[in-house]
Amino acid sequence: MSNNELIRVLITQPFASKLIQSLQSISSQLIIKHVPTKNPAELEKEWPTVEVLYTAKIVPKPEQAPCLSWIQAHFAGIEHLLKHPITNQVHLTTASGVGAKSIAEYVIGGLLSLNHHIPSFLEHQSQKAWSSKRLQIFVPSELQNTTLGIIGYGGIGQEIARLASAFGMKILVTKRDIAEPSINSWQFPNPSKIQHGLVEKIYLPEHLHIMLKQCDYVVAAVPLTENTKHMISSLEFSAMKKGTILVNISRGKVVDELALIDALQSDHLRGAILDVFETEPLDAKSPLWNLPNVIISPHVSGLTPNYDQRAVELFENNLKRYLSGNPLLNEVNIKRGY
Numbered sequence: 001m002s003n004n005e006l007i008r009v010l011i012t013q014p015f016a017s018k019l020i021q022s023l024q025s026i027s028s029q030l031i032i033k034h035v036p037t038k039n040p041a042e043l044e045k046e047w048p049t050v051e052v053l054y055t056a057k058i059v060p061k062p063e064q065a066p067c068l069s070w071i072q073a074h075f076a077g078i079e080h081l082l083k084h085p086i087t088n089q090v091h092l093t094t095a096s097g098v099g100a101k102s103i104a105e106y107v108i109g110g111l112l113s114l115n116h117h118i119p120s121f122l123e124h125q126s127q128k129a130w131s132s133k134r135l136q137i138f139v140p141s142e143l144q145n146t147t148l149g150i151i152g153y154g155g156i157g158q159e160i161a162r163l164a165s166a167f168g169m170k171i172l173v174t175k176r177d178i179a180e181p182s183i184n185s186w187q188f189p190n191p192s193k194i195q196h197g198l199v200e201k202i203y204l205p206e207h208l209h210i211m212l213k214q215c216d217y218v219v220a221a222v223p224l225t226e227n228t229k230h231m232i233s234s235l236e237f238s239a240m241k242k243g244t245i246l247v248n249i250s251r252g253k254v255v256d257e258l259a260l261i262d263a264l265q266s267d268h269l270r271g272a273i274l275d276v277f278e279t280e281p282l283d284a285k286s287p288l289w290n291l292p293n294v295i296i297s298p299h300v301s302g303l304t305p306n307y308d309q310r311a312v313e314l315f316e317n318n319l320k321r322y323l324s325g326n327p328l329l330n331e332v333n334i335k336r337g338y
Helices: 017-024 100-115 118-126 155-166 205-212 234-239 257-265 307-324
Strands: 007-011 030-034 052-055 070-073 091-093 147-151 170-174 201-203 217-220 244-248 269-274 294-296
Touching (some): 007 017, 100 244, 155 170, 257 269
Parallel strands (some): 007 030, 007 052, 147 170, 170 201, 217 244, 244 269
């Protein structure tokens, strides 16, 4: 790339001005255009000259953006973007890892909440009830010396493992490429720094059942692809030990919801912590709302007041890589779908 070649960057997210300024200061080659909008019509005049696009959902048709070379997504999940033809013609990178800290804290917080009967405490509190059987019904479970299985060991899975290790949990994970350390993945605040020594054993996805049989807690942390849709269904629940707790912070369709409901209603699972669902919002008639030991949140586990700051740090890092011709962080393998 020529040192004096101008690169037009279009950002559609409503970032604070100081974040836009930090991007502009990277290089005089960059011409940053900030058009915060959810309306594609407002971007039609911008498409012809854009080389780099930062967006959550809006992308052009291939014929609208002949200069487009790279799309940086604002979120980790990009299945909605893959439906657009242009993503097959450009570099596509995700914000995977940006919300990892918040999601990992959500997971550990959820496990502690169920283990220490917090939902039951709140129910008793709402009734102003001081149970005479409190010493029997509120005996907690501890995380120490239990086994946590993490399905998917990207940035989120690694941060969950880091926190879980502090509680003395044995950690097992599944990973598609055991020999591939994901050197081009983003981990805030240390890009490309893989957590070593936390995991007792790594399993290939086809050996998922072997891992599940050993786990007291299972976390789904994989992207949604054709291969991961309903990857946790009746057979997988049957492979889990009775009394397992499931956490889903990936995508709703990774878990077969009907099979999950059956596993909960039959008491095979001890509980579930669910941030995502097959259909969102979750239908008011879903049995999940009223099942005991189920914590439901409305797809918010990745929220953090630091999200935009961290997302821009990732984008800054990738812009520098783009300028120097180095591989981009979090680049999507279109064939795999993540």
